[in-house]
Amino acid sequence: MVTVHQINRLVNGIILNGTAPDQDFSHAFASDLMSDVLTIDKEGMILLTGLSTLQTIRTAEMSNVYCVVVARGKRVTNEMLKLAKEHSIAVISCSSSMFAASGRLYENGIKPVY
Amino acid sequence: MEMQFHIEGGDFSGAGTASSEVKKVLKQLNISPMIIRRIAVALYEAEVNVVAHAFSGEMTVNIESDKIQICIVDEGPGIEDIEQAMQEGFSTASDKVREMGFGAGMGLPNIKRNTDEMKLSSIPGKGTTIEIIVKF
Numbered sequence: 001m002v003t004v005h006q007i008n009r010l011v012n013g014i015i016l017n018g019t020a021p022d023q024d025f026s027h028a029f030a031s032d033l034m035s036d037v038l039t040i041d042k043e044g045m046i047l048l049t050g051l052s053t054l055q056t057i058r059t060a061e062m063s064n065v066y067c068v069v070v071a072r073g074k075r076v077t078n079e080m081l082k083l084a085k086e087h088s089i090a091v092i093s094c095s096s097s098m099f100a101a102s103g104r105l106y107e108n109g110i111k112p113v114y
Numbered sequence: 115m116e117m118q119f120h121i122e123g124g125d126f127s128g129a130g131t132a133s134s135e136v137k138k139v140l141k142q143l144n145i146s147p148m149i150i151r152r153i154a155v156a157l158y159e160a161e162v163n164v165v166a167h168a169f170s171g172e173m174t175v176n177i178e179s180d181k182i183q184i185c186i187v188d189e190g191p192g193i194e195d196i197e198q199a200m201q202e203g204f205s206t207a208s209d210k211v212r213e214m215g216f217g218a219g220m221g222l223p224n225i226k227r228n229t230d231e232m233k234l235s236s237i238p239g240k241g242t243t244i245e246i247i248v249k250f
Binding site: 032033034035036037038039041051053054055056058059061062063064079 | 126127129130133134137147148151154155157158159162213214215216217218220221224227
């Protein structure tokens with residue numbers, strides 16, 4: 001079972017919100033396009049994104065995504081964290097690019113959605 | 115059960131609050147998480163559409179024992195060609211909407227995909243009405 005802490009270690013990030021349901025985060029999807037994220041129906045999915053806005057968290061909330069990795073150290077606002085906490089969505093910030101973070105997760109067994 | 119929400123056009127930070135409220139209520143009603151997800155995604159896409167394109171909108175949600183019925187009526191520029199708007203990839207969204215991660219012309223097809231019934235009507239220059247039904 002892949003936990004939020006394990007994902008954080010893999011992407012060498014910082015956990016900004018660690019509260020998330022007990023879920024096996026076995027799959028990941030990387031996108032800046034929230035419309036694309038909203039088309040995916042996959043439990044236990046990690047969202048890697050370079051888009052750090054309130055709508056990133058809202059999209060996660062609507063799609064039942066409980067782990068968001070914000071790449072390239074993009075600023076995560078207090079408003080975003082408040083919303084993430086309210087809906088138990090873990091938020092990890094990492095300084096590496098989406099490509100590098102995705103690669104680290106992929107080589108450690110996290111599966112693509114497609 | 116009936117719920118009503120006002121959606122403000124251009125209020126990007128508020129986009130999703132109505133959908134979030136509806137999702138909360140559906141969870142309390144013990145509806146299957148898969149169905150709740152479909153409803154939440156469709157509602158959110160519709161809400162983002164109002165924020166992105168209209169001046170304001172009113173969302174009316176009716177929850178019955180076997181289905182949820184949602185009607186969103188907005189005041190705005192309307193849609194000239196509904197058939198074209200339904201095509202994946204067609205979008206008239208502004209840069210601001212694209213910066214939010216939307217505006218790729220995927221919203222309306224995604225609403226259709228997640229609902230059992232969807233009716234879209236519009237009067238150009240006046241506004242757009244979308245009615246959706248999801249069966250439990």
